[in-house]
Amino acid sequence: MLPTRGGALVWGNTIDGDQLFFVPHNDGSWTVSAFRRGWGDWHDTNLGLSDWFYQALASEIGTGWLPEWNAGIHPLEPS
Numbered sequence: 001m002l003p004t005r006g007g008a009l010v011w012g013n014t015i016d017g018d019q020l021f022f023v024p025h026n027d028g029s030w031t032v033s034a035f036r037r038g039w040g041d042w043h044d045t046n047l048g049l050s051d052w053f054y055q056a057l058a059s060e061i062g063t064g065w066l067p068e069w070n071a072g073i074h075p076l077e078p079s
Contacts, residue, residue: 008033011049014066022049036065 003009008021017037022030023044032052034043043065045052055061 018065034065039065 008023012020019035021033023033032045
């Protein structure tokens with residue numbers, strides 16, 4: 001289940017074929033990275049899942065490569 005040293009763990013993908021990864025670090029933290037299929041490159045962040053997910057949904061970080069979604073009738077509220 002866990003990646004080998006220097007590896008990453010796939011946790012999701014988009015309808016466009018982008019793959020989302022958790023990347024472990026020596027200090028025990030995990031950050032989100034993505035292979036952007038349409039762009040043919042890697043997008044690394046310094047954000048953990050909860051921060052990345054919230055900021056992506058709230059359009060607080062550049063996610064022009066992600067498929068667009070409608071926030072619907074339930075706005076995001078900070079916890």
